Amino acid sequence: MSLTQATGRAASGASSGKAVVAAFFAALSSDDIATVNEIVDPRGEFWVLSHRRAVPASAWLDGFQHLIRDRARGGVKFVVSTLTAEDDRVAAVVECHATFDDGRVYENMYHFLISVDGGRIARLWEYGDTLHAERVLRGK
Secondary structure, eight states: OOHHHHHTSOOOHHHHHHHHHHHHHHHHHTTOHHHHHHHEEEEEEEEETTTTEEEEHHHHHHHHHHHHHHTOTTOEEEEEEEEEEETTEEEEEEEEEEEOTTSOEEEEEEEEEEEEETTEEEEEEEEEOHHHHHHHHSOO
């Protein structure tokens, strides 16, 4: 699926920034990595609260693919409840659901602040429940 097909329109302005972000989470939920790679700028960075630093978007996406391939073969689902856009920024409130192969359940709430440039995600800041993530993802 192309980026234009995923967003349903050409990407420009705040409303299409919201469409880009919605398409990103839909593609992640369906494990459509080809579309995710079209949506995310290859030079992009994702700031992750648990690391307190930015990582290359490709590293974040590799970790996500590893999670699905090795631990949550049923997939990871993202449910977007709110999108708010201003200029090149989109704020997203998102629920994440996954059941791991060993039966552990991951249900986290996130707030993402996403910068869309040229119809692609250039930067992403991820805020979620780090204690829940540590307990479920790392078994601690």
